Amino acid sequence: MIGALLVAAACAALLALGARLPTAVRRWTSPLCVAGLACASWHLACVLTNTPVFPTPTRSFAAIIELGRTPRLWQDVTASLFRVTWGFGLAAAIGIPVGLWIGWSTRAFEALNPIVQFLRPISPIAWIPISILWFGLGDVSAGFLILIASIFPILVGTTAAVQNIPQVYVRSAANFGLEGFDLFRRIVLPAAMPQIITSLRIALGVAWLVIVAAEMVGMRSGLGYLVSDARNMGNRYDLVVAAMIMIGLIGIVLDVLIRRLQEFDEVRWGFAKR
Amino acid sequence: MNSAQAKPKVVFEAVSKDFERRGEALRVLDPIELVVREGEFVCLLGPSGCGKSTLLNIAGGFEAPSAGRVLIDGEAVSGPSPQRVFVFQEYGIFPWASVWDNVSLGLRHLPKDQIYATTQQTIDLVGLTGFEKSYPMELSGGMKQRVGVARALAVSPDVIFMDEPFGALDSLTRLTMRAELIRIWQTRKPTILFVTHDVDESIQLADRVVVFSPRPGRIAGVVEVALPHPRDLGSNEYGQIKNELYELLGVKHAI
Numbered sequence: 050m051i052g053a054l055l056v057a058a059a060c061a062a063l064l065a066l067g068a069r070l071p072t073a074v075r076r077w078t079s080p081l082c083v084a085g086l087a088c089a090s091w092h093l094a095c096v097l098t099n100t101p102v103f104p105t106p107t108r109s110f111a112a113i114i115e116l117g118r119t120p121r122l123w124q125d126v127t128a129s130l131f132r133v134t135w136g137f138g139l140a141a142a143i144g145i146p147v148g149l150w151i152g153w154s155t156r157a158f159e160a161l162n163p164i165v166q167f168l169r170p171i172s173p174i175a176w177i178p179i180s181i182l183w184f185g186l187g188d189v190s191a192g193f194l195i196l197i198a199s200i201f202p203i204l205v206g207t208t209a210a211v212q213n214i215p216q217v218y219v220r221s222a223a224n225f226g227l228e229g230f231d232l233f234r235r236i237v238l239p240a241a242m243p244q245i246i247t248s249l250r251i252a253l254g255v256a257w258l259v260i261v262a263a264e265m266v267g268m269r270s271g272l273g274y275l276v277s278d279a280r281n282m283g284n285r286y287d288l289v290v291a292a293m294i295m296i297g298l299i300g301i302v303l304d305v306l307i308r309r310l311q312e313f314d315e316v317r318w319g320f321a322k323r
Numbered sequence: 324m325n326s327a328q329a330k331p332k333v334v335f336e337a338v339s340k341d342f343e344r345r346g347e348a349l350r351v352l353d354p355i356e357l358v359v360r361e362g363e364f365v366c367l368l369g370p371s372g373c374g375k376s377t378l379l380n381i382a383g384g385f386e387a388p389s390a391g392r393v394l395i396d397g398e399a400v401s402g403p404s405p406q407r408v409f410v411f412q413e414y415g416i417f418p419w420a421s422v423w424d425n426v427s428l429g430l431r432h433l434p435k436d437q438i439y440a441t442t443q444q445t446i447d448l449v450g451l452t453g454f455e456k457s458y459p460m461e462l463s464g465g466m467k468q469r470v471g472v473a474r475a476l477a478v479s480p481d482v483i484f485m486d487e488p489f490g491a492l493d494s495l496t497r498l499t500m501r502a503e504l505i506r507i508w509q510t511r512k513p514t515i516l517f518v519t520h521d522v523d524e525s526i527q528l529a530d531r532v533v534v535f536s537p538r539p540g541r542i543a544g545v546v547e548v549a550l551p552h553p554r555d556l557g558s559n560e561y562g563q564i565k566n567e568l569y570e571l572l573g574v575k576h577a578i
Binding site: 220224225240242314316319 | 383385402403404405408409411415416417418419420421428429431458459460474478
């Protein structure tokens with residue numbers, strides 16, 4: 050208890066000091082201090098309520114280390130990443146070309162946009178029974194659910210990206226006689242690319258978000274499975290929270306990785322510098 | 324220069340334009356008759372909303388006239404063509420492409436060594452040597468517009484349409500860009516139609532200034548600027564032409 054209070058005080062002090070710290074330092078200390086404060090409050094809440102089941106932060110992190118000692122954690126992480134990679138990859142492989150087409154062709158938009166908007170609000174969780182019916186229990190089902198979850202941000206984002214291409218670019222292209230594939234490769238795709246990257250970023254977040262639901266289709270591995278499995282095997286809430294923390298941390302890593310796409314010379318113009 | 328003897332290049336034959344708004348036809352341009360001769364620099368001057376940009380878009384082939392037609396070299400304009408290049412106010416160049424790739428855009432069909440030579444030559448001409456690999460976001464407003472001009476010049480067009488190309492620049496950069504444009508025009512001698520709402524800009528640049536009156540756009544008058552370049556902004560003739568233009572625009576010169 051005293052330890053938690055000390056951590057909270059130290060973090061609060063460091064946050065208050067924030068304005069005087071160099072930006073490079075503050076960029077690391079501020080988020081870490083917020084995390085420290087959150088952990089301290091979490092710990093205090095556990096101690097004050099005297100909860101018998103809810104794990105303290107120390108116990109949760111200990112659970113991560115416990116898992117890390119066995120091959121289990123890494124198997125779960127790679128299993129989840131594998132499913133997300135191909136669910137998301139397929140979503141991008143279908144969503145980007147179809148989105149480009151719907152965005153470019155008024156007739157395709159008229160015909161297809163209503164059904165896209167109809168399917169979009171249906172939660173991936175609602176697809177679980179159908180997914181099991183179609184693909185059985187296994188990786189294909191999990192991948193399908195991730196595909197369902199992440200294709201709509203890509204589809205809608207890519208469509209909007211093409212529709213928002215300024216007229217002046219299209220006119221310039223027409224002026225220099227660009228048409229067909231040349232027009233597509235040199236104008237439409239690069240002009241839409243920043244917004245496509247943003248939609249990929251959102252979609253990857255969603256893909257990772259639904260990993261827990263996706264692994265409810267009878268998976269025997271994965272971080273999502275770990276969450277439900279830990280609860281089933283004798284209320285190991287410390288493992289539940291450990292899995293949640295791992296999902297969150299990997300989510301940050303995925304976002305950092307996909308944000309790298311924004312740094313290419315060809316798309317930097319689309320991302321405002323502050 | 325005997326522009327009066329040069330052959331007609333761009334001919335507007337009773338070109339008018341109506342826009343549909345809530346089921347009603349809104350007249351933007353009354354029938355316009357205008358002949359621009361080969362190698363001539365003509366400014367279309369008028370307040371915003373007078374239809375001068377619409378007229379330029381029709382000539383460029385981006386919009387169809389409601390009636391009448393535009394002839395270039397005796398042929399009716401039916402769409403855009405690399406022979407007649409448009410320079411837009413801003414954002415006309417592609418931010419995802421380097422200066423080099425922007426300028427060489429219209430040269431795709433040429434052999435490689437020719438693309439290389441023409442691109443470099445045009446970049447040198449507009450004074451962007453050394454910035455070939457830069458991206459537009461790394462350039463100043465004036466330099467971006469030089470890229471736009473270079474991209475147009477690279478294809479050696481007969482006609483260049485410019486829609487307030489220097490409108491977004493600060494006034495000092497604008498002066499430099501005008502001088503540069505005149506230098507380039509004198510080197511290449513394309514026919515230029517230049518839309519502006521800046522009276523000084525039109526006198527500094529044009530052989531003839533076509534003044535538009537607003538809504539619906541009509542030609543209020545055409546003023547010949549028979550001054551040699553570089554033009555002295557303080558000369559009496561300059562002042563007289565300026566007065567004449569202000570009068571045609573219906574604006575008091577002294578405020």
